[in-house]
Amino acid sequence: xxxxxxxxxxxxxxxxxxxxxxxxxxxxxxxxxxxxxxxxxxxxxxxxxxxxxxxxxxxxxxxxxxxxxxxxxxxxxxxxxxxxxxxxxxxxxxxxxxxxxxxxxxxxxxxxxxxxxxxxxxxxxxxxxxxxxxxxxxxxxxxxxxxxxxxxxxxxxxxxxxxxxxxxxxxxxxxxxxxxxxxxxxxxxxxxxxxxxxxxxxxx
Numbered sequence: 001x002x003x004x005x006x007x008x009x010x011x012x013x014x015x016x017x018x019x020x021x022x023x024x025x026x027x028x029x030x031x032x033x034x035x036x037x038x039x040x041x042x043x044x045x046x047x048x049x050x051x052x053x054x055x056x057x058x059x060x061x062x063x064x065x066x067x068x069x070x071x072x073x074x075x076x077x078x079x080x081x082x083x084x085x086x087x088x089x090x091x092x093x094x095x096x097x098x099x100x101x102x103x104x105x106x107x108x109x110x111x112x113x114x115x116x117x118x119x120x121x122x123x124x125x126x127x128x129x130x131x132x133x134x135x136x137x138x139x140x141x142x143x144x145x146x147x148x149x150x151x152x153x154x155x156x157x158x159x160x161x162x163x164x165x166x167x168x169x170x171x172x173x174x175x176x177x178x179x180x181x182x183x184x185x186x187x188x189x190x191x192x193x194x195x196x197x198x199x200x201x202x203x204x
Contacts, residue, residue, distance in 0.1 A: 003071060003096060003118075004071050004072070004096060006156075006157075006158070007071050007072040007075070008072050008073070008074055010072070010156055011050070011051065011072045011074040011075040011078070012074045016050070016051035016075075016078070017189065018189050019050075019156070019189075020155060020156070020188040020189070020190070020192070020194070021050070021113075021114050021155070021186070021188075022052075022188070022189055023052075023053075023186065024053065025053055025057055026052060026053070026054045026057070026113060028145070028182070028184060028196075028198050029054060029111060029113055029143065029145070029198075030054070030057055030058075030061075032141075032143045032198065032200050033058070033109055033111060033143060034061070035200075036108075036109055036141035036143060036179075036200060037108050037109045037141065039108075040061070040062040040063050040064055041064055041065055042063065042065065042108040042109060043065045043067070043106060043107045043108045043109070043137075044058060044063060044065065044066050044067070044107065044108065044109045044111065045067045045068075045069060045102070045107045045109065045110050045111065045135065046058075046066070046067070046068050046069070046111045046112075047069045047097050047110065047111065047112040047115055048069070048070060048071070048097065048112060048113070048114065048115035049068045049069070049070045049075070049076075049079060050070065050072075050075050050079075051075050051078050051079050051082070052079075052113070054111070054113075055068055055079065055083060055087070055090060056082075056083055056086075059083070059086045059087075059089075059090075064089060066089070066090045066091070067090070067091040067092075067093060067107070068090060068091070068092050068093065069093045069095060069097060069100060069102075070092075070093070070094060070095075071094070071095065071096050071097070072094075073094045076092055076094050080092055097112075097115060097128055097131060098119070098124050098127040098128050098131070099127070100131070102131060102134070102135040103135065104134050104135065105134075105135070105136070105137045105138065106135055106137065107135050107136055107137060107140060108136075108137055108140050108141065109140065109141045109143060110132050110135065110136055110140070110141070110142045110143070110144075111143045111144075112142075112143070112144045112145065113144075113145040114145060114146070114147075114155075114196075116128060116144055116146050116161075116168075116171075117146035117147045117151075117155075117160045117161045117162065117163070118155075118158055118160060118161075119161065120159050120160070120161055125171055129171065129172055129173065132172075133175065133203065136203045137203075138203060138204070139202060139203065139204075140202070140203050141179075141200060141201065141202055141203075142172065142176060142199075142200070142201040142202075142203065143198070143199070143200050143201075144168070144198075144199055144201075145196050145197065145198040145199075146161065146162070146163045146168060146196070146197050147160055147161070147162045147163070147194065147195065147196060147197070148162060148163065148164065148183045148195035148196055148197040149162055149163070149164050149195070149197075150162075150195040151194055151195045151196065151197075152194055163197055164197065165178065165181040165197065165199055168197065168199055169199070169201070172201060174204075175203055175204050176201035176202070176203055176204075177201060177202050177203075177204060178199060178200070178201055179200040179201060179202055180199075180200050181197065181198065181199040181200070182197075182198050183195060183196070183197055183198075184196050184198060
């Protein structure tokens, strides 16, 4: 099963509040985005949004230039319906981040919580890095969260990669300067704990 079919099946059959990565609010992401881009006119791309509440919260904070990239049309439709009228201002994009051609130098912030660690093939990761390097404005911020060194080796039936700040930074290369990183524990709806690494980089 390819990635698109896998995630279509996940979002079509599972309660979005019961999947392991669910949080009522992505507090760490919101904190980093607000610090990276305090201007509410900043252009923000949320990669692999699923049905998270990040877009709702960004709209609630007054951000006006939001784009959402999601591989599953089912998830994107559900998210768009839930957000409702405020979502008319959002650019909704259905696509695989490793294949979708995004506009060049268009985003102040690229946000990814729990997509990059599913890219287990070198070619996938290279395509991702090329995409973010092309799509971010010079001086723009990459905010990415992956499983940390003690995170799970599998999630949603798929193998995952695990990173510390050094190994993640080596994937993105010298043009991305680390601003800060942190290791946090995420509690899943079932009560298990998963270690997440969150990193904020600036593109030179």
